[in-house]
Amino acid sequence: MTKEVTRHINPTVERVLWAKAGGRCQFKGCNRLLYHSAVTLEAVNISEKAHIYSFSEDGPRGWSDILRRKPDQLNNIDNLMLMCHDCHKTIDQDKDGSKYSADLLRGWKTEHELRIKIVTGIDPKNKTHVVFYGANIGDQKSPLQKDETYQAIFPHRYPAEENPIMLSMSSSHKDKDEPYWGTEQQHLQRIFQQRIEHRIEENSPAHFTVFALAPMPLLIQLGALFTDKISVDVRQPIREPKTWEWQAEPELFHFIVTEPTTNHKNPVLIMSLTAKIDHSRVTAIMGEDIDIWEIATEAADQHNDFIRAANQLSLFRQEMRKLIGKISSHAGNSTPLHVFPAMPVSCSIEMGRIRMPKADMPWVIYDQNNTAGKFITSLVIQEQ
Incomplete structure (x- = not known):
């Protein structure tokens, strides 16, 4: 029966295989581009057509009952995977098919082709x-x-x-x-x-x-x-689980804004988001004649992983725009705003993004220096 079928693969089948694989190796975890050399970057076809059920009946993954009845289906698209030489050799060295079974390879093929379909379906x-x-x-x-x-x-x-x-x-x-x-x-x-x-x-x-x-x-x-x-x-680096992908939005999440009761026209903004910043640490640097504004999270949310969803950042931007506007009205646009931050990566970037270069007061940003054991002035952001 094997003599009735050749290893020749119909060009149409090969084109479809290339398209569904996106020109990449379908061995899970490889994903290697197969149309150029990784060393010279020259255009070259380094692909091989790997059979899920072996071409030979007594090969590493044998034949299914269907193929025993219809061996002409060995070279059909459903029984082929696009692979690099190394991965093709790897699956065929598993002589009894116990590690790389036909069912496992079919699953990899389906998963890879679905990913290519989704990615190439993204609006340009x-x-x-x-x-x-x-x-x-x-x-x-x-x-x-x-x-x-x-x-x-x-x-x-x-x-x-x-x-x-x-x-x-x-x-x-x-x-x-x-x-x-x-x-x-x-x-x-x-x-x-x-x-x-x-x-x-x-x-x-x-x-x-x-x-x-x-x-x-x-x-x-x-x-x-x-x-x-x-x-x-x-994007926010999420620690648990370790990922950059957004997670489910926490319920009942909100920010707490506290306004000063003083009017010294010397504004300070404390960002107690990932940790509570004791006001005494700020007055030790700035003195007592300051107006302290503060934006904070609930005590249970004061950790590095509280930003889990994009909507939380949207809420942060809304609160910050209102807060910066109030501080400017209170102290005037020419008065420097002293900022003491304890906040996540994403909030730090978003805080900078809401700044209006020509309208907002200069920002003096502080940073905790563990060697000095206190906050120090790090940099000033103002209209250039």
Whole structure:
């Protein structure tokens, strides 16, 4: 019976296989592009057509009852997977099919082809420029993984470019070092101008998705550079489960705003979102003649993982716009606002985005310096 069927695969079947696989290896976890060399980047076909049920009846995965009756179906699209040489060799070395069974491979094929169908079905208007910004936080580095972040934007968005736009700077300084803040702020402003502004001008309307891990003052500065005039999705690194994908929105979540009872015209804004900032830590720096405004979360929500859904960020922006407006009316637009933050990555960026460059007062941003054991002035954001 095997002599009645050749290994020749109909060109139409091969084209459909390539289309359904998206030109990638269908072995789960590989996903390798099969139309160019990863080394030379030259256009080359490195694909192989792997049989789910083996071409030979006594091969690694044998034949099903249907194939014994109709062996001419061996080369049908339902029995083929597109694979790279290494993965094809891997499944065929499993001689008894115990590790890579036909049922397992069929499941991988279905899963891969469904993903390709969903991704290629995204509206072309929904492309986004993925932006990475990382900076040293204390003694920790801030790695950002392309695969994790790109997965988080599907199926609502797709990346406009193969690789993210990198705004990070490789610096030997840490946030406890005196030169750190000025160097990082200048770098961020310069590289934003180089890598972001022309994309805004060339792609109207442009959309960006921001993934960042950096100290709060620099994240506020990043948000201030984008402003809320540009369409930006700001993502939050969620720790449990570890992901950048949005989770279910918490019930009854809200922010608590406290206004000052004094009128010294020296405004201070305390951001007690991930932790409660004791006012004595602020008066130790600023003195007693200050007007303290505060935005906080409930005590049970004061942790790094309380932002779980995009709607929470929307609520934060609404509250912050109202709050900054009240502070400006109270103290005047020329009076500096001193900001003491304890808040998540996403809120830090969104706080910067709601800033109105020509209308809002200068912001003096502070940061907790563990070496000094107190808040220190990190950077100032004002109209340039």
